[in-house]
Amino acid sequence: MQNKPKLFRISTVPMSLNLLLRGQLRFLNEHFEVTAISGAGDDLETVADREGVKVHEIEMHRPISLRQDLKSLWKLYWYFKKEKPDIIHSITPKAGLLSMLAGKLAGVPIRMHTFTGLIFPHKSGYMKSTLIIMDKILCGCATHLYPEGKGVKADLINYKITNKPLKVIANGNVNGVDVDYYCPKVISQETKDLLREELHIYKDDFVFIFVGRLVIDKGLRELVKAFEKENKNNKKIKLILVGSKEKVNHLHKRNIFRNIHNHANIISVGFQEDVRPYFAISNVLVLPSYREGFPNVVLQAGAMGLPCIVSDISGCNEIITHHMNGILVPRKNTLKLQEAMQMMLERPQLVESLQKNARKIVVELFNKEIVWAELKKEYEKILKENKN
CATH class of the missing domain: 3.40.50.2000 (Glycogen Phosphorylase B;)
Structure with missing residues (x-):
């Protein structure tokens, strides 16, 4: 039996994996060998139990902290080198920056990031300039980029964050809605x-x-x-x-x-x-x-x-x-x-x-099923292109 491709889904804090990707990781785990990566916490344990996926703790701090960020980058790099994932896919800003950079250094072939929202358009001065540089580095290290919606895509283009293609999955939103639950x-x-x-x-x-x-x-x-x-x-x-x-x-x-x-x-x-x-x-x-x-x-x-x-x-x-x-x-x-x-x-x-x-x-x-199916199709398409 052929091994399933290794897929790492990464967020800065476990709450994002728990709330934003509810149900999606279990679905993807049927087709890929999924590992959820974030800082430690009860939410990560919930993800492991509910979604039935592997989890791995790597602390990442939301605020900018050069010492802590380098430490997290080093841990991500060595974990990627050891596990050799086929795809890494991040969904929050700090996790995106660190995992895309670590993935590029570690030679991960497919490095995907979803922008669920942008912080810099609503900042000013030094902080705005710093956040723009960080997002430009993230985009430079990623192989594939996905704004969550058309508005996010427009901001990435207008601020000239990247020249790479930007694709919105399905009709937007990172996970879709469980229309049977919300009924x-x-x-x-x-x-x-x-x-x-x-x-x-x-x-x-x-x-x-x-x-x-x-x-x-x-x-x-x-x-x-x-x-x-x-x-x-x-x-x-x-x-x-x-x-x-x-x-x-x-x-x-x-x-x-x-x-x-x-x-x-x-x-x-x-x-x-x-x-x-x-x-x-x-x-x-x-x-x-x-x-x-x-x-x-x-x-x-x-x-x-x-x-x-x-x-x-x-x-x-x-x-x-x-x-x-x-x-x-x-x-x-x-x-x-x-x-x-x-x-x-x-x-x-x-x-x-x-x-x-x-x-x-x-x-x-x-509907969540539309979003999940389109995401699965995107993974399979990119894996095929990478193989060829």
């Missing part, structure tokens, strides 16, 4: 009734939901302001915030969280392992983020049948088509965000139309 039918009426009762949400309430880290860059300031203004006109609306709160030192940020805490119709439930019940009792997802790679939460909400109000930015506007499955608004624009929320409240026929399209579009374009 409105899986949440029982009893579960929904109990959750509504717990959160003091009534049958005639219209519920907006935000899912993500409660940080300024996710548009939290504009969301809270827009909701407060709209709630003065309509007391039958609620806003559920699902996500962990950032550490607050700045006075302005403290004021935002004080407003959230004091507002009777804003319900903050913290981080939730399973967000589906909260989607199931909501009418519309709102994500007025300043920047995204390819937001999983918008895909998940769509699979649950929710229309979305999102910023007209890369990633979001690759999932949401204006007035087809949601509404696009300019980023950092409280007035336009409030107008979109008001439109959802005043035009039930529009909401119904958006709801009908929401799940259909995700199932047709972003």
Whole structure:
């Protein structure tokens, strides 16, 4: 029996492997000998158990640290030399830089990196220049490059990061959506009734939901302001915030969280392992983020049948088509965000139309099986080309 090609999937921290590649590694392990590489942690153990793949610990630090980075580079180099993988494929910035460089030095024939989002476009000065140089080195050492979406691809081209071909797998997103798991039918009426009762949400309430880290860059300031203004006109609306709160030192940020805490119709439930019940009792997802790679939460909400109000930015506007499955608004624009929320409240026929399209579009374009099949096909194509 012919040995399966060796495939190493690499991220800086194990949480990325656990959350971003859920199910994908098990699927790929049927066709390749998969090893998942990252720093140590419970998430890496979860990946080993759930996905049934080999794992290997190599610490990589997210912040720039010359001493630590050289140490990680050395460990990656020797592991690659020893194991001789056919393909290495990284998905986070630091892991990409170190593994592509180590792979080139170790003679790994196929070195792939997926850009799940870019940091440098949102930085300035010395840090921006440093991050651009790092991404240029990464691209120089990789043999194949994959932006997660068209927006990321455009940034790589516009900033002249690389002249190499850039390919988006399937219709974008690193893993696709499990449309059987994220499905409105899986949440029982009893579960929904109990959750509504717990959160003091009534049958005639219209519920907006935000899912993500409660940080300024996710548009939290504009969301809270827009909701407060709209709630003065309509007391039958609620806003559920699902996500962990950032550490607050700045006075302005403290004021935002004080407003959230004091507002009777804003319900903050913290981080939730399973967000589906909260989607199931909501009418519309709102994500007025300043920047995204390819937001999983918008895909998940769509699979649950929710229309979305999102910023007209890369990633979001690759999932949401204006007035087809949601509404696009300019980023950092409280007035336009409030107008979109008001439109959802005043035009039930529009909401119904958006709801009908929401799940259909995700199932047709972003089903995990589509993404996985295209990725497998890409690996096999490159292996064949490399052999020839």
